[in-house]
Amino acid sequence: MKYLNPILTVPTTDPDDARRRRLLNILLLGTLVAAMLGLVSIVINSILNLDISQSDTQVLLGGITVFTLGIFGIYQVNRRLSGRWAALLFLLLLTIIFVFTDSTEELVNGRSLFLFTIPIAIASLILVPQASFLFAAISSAIIAWLATSIGLSVNVFVISGFFVLALVSWLSARSLEAALKELRAINTDLDRVVAERTQALAESLDRERIEAGRNRAILNSIADGVIVFDRNWNAILANPAVRGILDFPLELIIDKNFSELIEHPKLAPKSRGLLYAMMEHDTQPVGFRIEWGGKTLSVSAAQVYSRNNNIGTVTVFRDFTHEAEVEKLKSTFVGIVSHELRTPLNAILGYAEMFKESVYGPMNEKQINMSDRIMKNTQRLLGLINDLLDQAQMEAGKLTIQMAPVKPAELLENLHSVMDKTASDKGLRLTSEIDDNLPESFNGDAARLQQILVNLVNNSIKFTDHGSVRVRLFYPHQNKWGIEVADTGHGIPESEIPYIFDTFRQVEGTATRVHGGFGLGLSIVKQLVSLMNGEIKAQSKLEEGTAFIITLPLVVVEAANTNWRKP
Amino acid sequence: MSELALIIEDDEDLANIFAEALRGIGYEVELVADGKIAQERLKNGAAPFLVLLDMHLPHVSGADLLTNIIKKDERLSKTMVIITTADARMGDTYGDQVDFVLIKPISFVQLRDLTNRLKPRIQ
Numbered sequence: 001m002k003y004l005n006p007i008l009t010v011p012t013t014d015p016d017d018a019r020r021r022r023l024l025n026i027l028l029l030g031t032l033v034a035a036m037l038g039l040v041s042i043v044i045n046s047i048l049n050l051d052i053s054q055s056d057t058q059v060l061l062g063g064i065t066v067f068t069l070g071i072f073g074i075y076q077v078n079r080r081l082s083g084r085w086a087a088l089l090f091l092l093l094l095t096i097i098f099v100f101t102d103s104t105e106e107l108v109n110g111r112s113l114f115l116f117t118i119p120i121a122i123a124s125l126i127l128v129p130q131a132s133f134l135f136a137a138i139s140s141a142i143i144a145w146l147a148t149s150i151g152l153s154v155n156v157f158v159i160s161g162f163f164v165l166a167l168v169s170w171l172s173a174r175s176l177e178a179a180l181k182e183l184r185a186i187n188t189d190l191d192r193v194v195a196e197r198t199q200a201l202a203e204s205l206d207r208e209r210i211e212a213g214r215n216r217a218i219l220n221s222i223a224d225g226v227i228v229f230d231r232n233w234n235a236i237l238a239n240p241a242v243r244g245i246l247d248f249p250l251e252l253i254i255d256k257n258f259s260e261l262i263e264h265p266k267l268a269p270k271s272r273g274l275l276y277a278m279m280e281h282d283t284q285p286v287g288f289r290i291e292w293g294g295k296t297l298s299v300s301a302a303q304v305y306s307r308n309n310n311i312g313t314v315t316v317f318r319d320f321t322h323e324a325e326v327e328k329l330k331s332t333f334v335g336i337v338s339h340e341l342r343t344p345l346n347a348i349l350g351y352a353e354m355f356k357e358s359v360y361g362p363m364n365e366k367q368i369n370m371s372d373r374i375m376k377n378t379q380r381l382l383g384l385i386n387d388l389l390d391q392a393q394m395e396a397g398k399l400t401i402q403m404a405p406v407k408p409a410e411l412l413e414n415l416h417s418v419m420d421k422t423a424s425d426k427g428l429r430l431t432s433e434i435d436d437n438l439p440e441s442f443n444g445d446a447a448r449l450q451q452i453l454v455n456l457v458n459n460s461i462k463f464t465d466h467g468s469v470r471v472r473l474f475y476p477h478q479n480k481w482g483i484e485v486a487d488t489g490h491g492i493p494e495s496e497i498p499y500i501f502d503t504f505r506q507v508e509g510t511a512t513r514v515h516g517g518f519g520l521g522l523s524i525v526k527q528l529v530s531l532m533n534g535e536i537k538a539q540s541k542l543e544e545g546t547a548f549i550i551t552l553p554l555v556v557v558e559a560a561n562t563n564w565r566k567p
Numbered sequence: 568m569s570e571l572a573l574i575i576e577d578d579e580d581l582a583n584i585f586a587e588a589l590r591g592i593g594y595e596v597e598l599v600a601d602g603k604i605a606q607e608r609l610k611n612g613a614a615p616f617l618v619l620l621d622m623h624l625p626h627v628s629g630a631d632l633l634t635n636i637i638k639k640d641e642r643l644s645k646t647m648v649i650i651t652t653a654d655a656r657m658g659d660t661y662g663d664q665v666d667f668v669l670i671k672p673i674s675f676v677q678l679r680d681l682t683n684r685l686k687p688r689i690q
Contacts, residue, residue, distance in 0.1 A: 339623060342653045343578050346672035350584030353675035359587055382672055402659070447655060 004029075010079055015184060016177065021083035024090060024126045025075065031094070032071050035064050067097055087126040091119045091135055099142060108147045109155055116143065120165050124173035132166035132173070225317035231310055233258040233279055245317050247293060266293035275299070278315075289320055296324035334392045341385050349378045387520040390451075391503065394527045401531050405557045406444035408434055408473045408481075415453045415471065423461055429468040430457065438475040443555040448528050449483075455521040456485040456548050463546070464489030481554040486547035492540040500538060501526040525550075569595045570616035570686060575605045575632070576651070577624050581673075585619055588679040592686065602627030606636060614642045617685065622652040622661070633661060647685055 010021040042060050070093045078086035095116070102112035116139035123131035140159040147154050219226055225242035227235050238253050253261065262275045268291035275290065278301055287300040298320040304312045355363060356371035393399040412432045423430035453471065460469040467488030474482045492500060503523040529536045534552035572594040576582040586596045599605040602624035609632065618637065622629035629650060637643050648665040651673055652658055658668035667681065
């Protein structure tokens with residue numbers, strides 16, 4: 001078939017035409033073989049001197065020669081010009097040849113009558129389906145003519161048979177073509193679907209490649225070191241910044257387990273525990289600092305989930321060395337300032353007291369009054385410095401709450417001893433009360449609670465010209481206790497209430513000018529309350545007064561633990 | 568005979584004020600401004616009745632003096648110790664080892680009244 005195919009196939013775009021022309025070529029080849037066999041039999045006959053006359057042999061040879069040439073001609077027409085014309089010529093040639101293959105009687109009414117059915121049957125296949133009828137008509141005409149020429153009557157049954165055969169051929173060829181057409185339509189459809197899918201796949205691959213490229217570019221361009229781990233903490237991806245931050249080749253990270261990095265000598269031993277904890281910690285994002293080869297790094301990690309399954313972790317390493325140094329400097333600065341500012345102020349205070357106490361001889365009233373003023377102003381300055389230092393400590397996260405047993409009655413007692421004079425100097429009454437059912441002792445940071453009370457009362461006195469400042473320690477329910485500081489002062493405009501706890505803020509306008517201070521008092525109170533896990537809110541009416549209400553968690557002390565430090 | 572008070576304080580003004588407060592109520596006062604000198608003085612000199620000890624000192628810290636000398640020397644077992652510091656947390660840490668903690672700023676009157684109460688009553 002390998003050698004036959006190029007001979008049989010006719011290159012054409014119409015698949016039906018190609019099929020017909022190929023079929024015709026097969027038939028041409030078949031008939032050529034038959035002709036050759038005829039030739040061989042004639043040669044054998046003449047050699048064996050059988051009962052074929054010389055003239056008959058010559059006629060047969062001539063017929064075969066003409067037939068062979070005809071076949072070649074038709075083959076050429078089929079290949080080069082038109083399949084339909086070639087098929088028509090072939091069928092006509094076949095029909096004409098059949099006329100000469102037997103005696104007229106046999107052709108009209110005998111054994112060779114079937115020969116005419118061949119072109120009728122194949123016409124529908126190699127020409128067009130309707131062509132069967134054409135050749136049924138041609139064959140009928142030839143038989144009728146032959147019958148008439150020898151004086152026989154036309155055989156109507158034979159002619160009817162030809163047309164029935166033509167009908168059958170036509171029907172089968174037509175349904176064959178319809179089936180092929182349908183098949184081709186299905187094929188075309190299938191081809192289209194395949195093409196579409198291929199295109200879509202290519203596009204999605206392209207998109208994915210672009211997306212991956214973009215992600216890669218983002219990852220490569222960020223300054224933080226990013227390492228992506230799979231669920232078993234093997235590093236699957238690391239960006240170039242990792243190399244700079246860890247001073248470590250990427251090859252020693254990729255495809256390695258995180259524990260190898262944790263055990264590296266560059267990592268400070270105290271940081272190991274944190275990283276191991278991060279590996280075991282697989283529910284929430286975490287953030288902390290580690291020491292790595294003289295650097296401080298901040299580490300944050302986020303788990304990646306796919307359908308609720310942890311599929312890995314993205315860790316981000318940031319060089320925090322500079323920030324850590326600044327923080328340390330700030331903390332050192334706060335320490336120095338704390339000492340260096342307070343010491344000379346302490347000296348001023350001490351000397352002023354010595355004047356007042358007439359240590360170096362009797363003082364007159366004016367001199368004592370002056371010493372008093374020096375002391376008051378120094379105290380004020382000390383208060384401001386303390387506020388600034390507290391604020392700085394809170395910003396640095398250094399201020400901590402230290403819990404110890406606290407007696408609310410003592411808090412108020414101390415408050416009165418510190419603030420009574422300030423209130424009475426301004427002609428205000430400072431009153432206080434404790435709810436009867438509030439426990440006598442509970443856990444708290446006495447110094448910080450005192451600071452809260454003093455700051456709030458100071459603030460109220462500052463903004464109240466007439467009336468009173470009232471302090472109440474109350475007991476809203478079992479797990480809470482509260483502080484309320486209410487005054488009869490100027491009040492705060494409603495629009496300002498959300499901002500009164502901001503750092504360095506006083507209510508717009510006159511307040512900042514008339515009243516001293518940095519505006520840190522309430523901010524510190526708010527931050528202290530937050531550190532104690534409590535809440536603070538302000539209620540105010542202009543020209544009627546303001547109330548600050550704090551609620552704090554109540555932790556009652558076991559009686560046995562209540563021990564008080566001296567004095 | 569008046570009681571001996573040893574004031575260990577590196578700030579001259581504060582030392583002066585503390586000294587005046589104590590002298591005013593009859594203490595005999597000795598001043599030391601350096602940790603190292605204070606260390607020698609505590610080891611070799613007469614045991615004072617009272618030590619007013621600043622926690623921030625040059626060379627040897629007040630905390631060192633307290634834990635390594637005062638608390639270990641049998642001769643100083645009866646000496647009263649008051650520490651002075653600006654750091655409230657420091658006071659919390661050493662409060663249990665001393666008689667009193669004074670947080671700076673320290674009032675002249677406050678110190679005078681406190682040390683006056685500590686003086687042994689004349690029989």
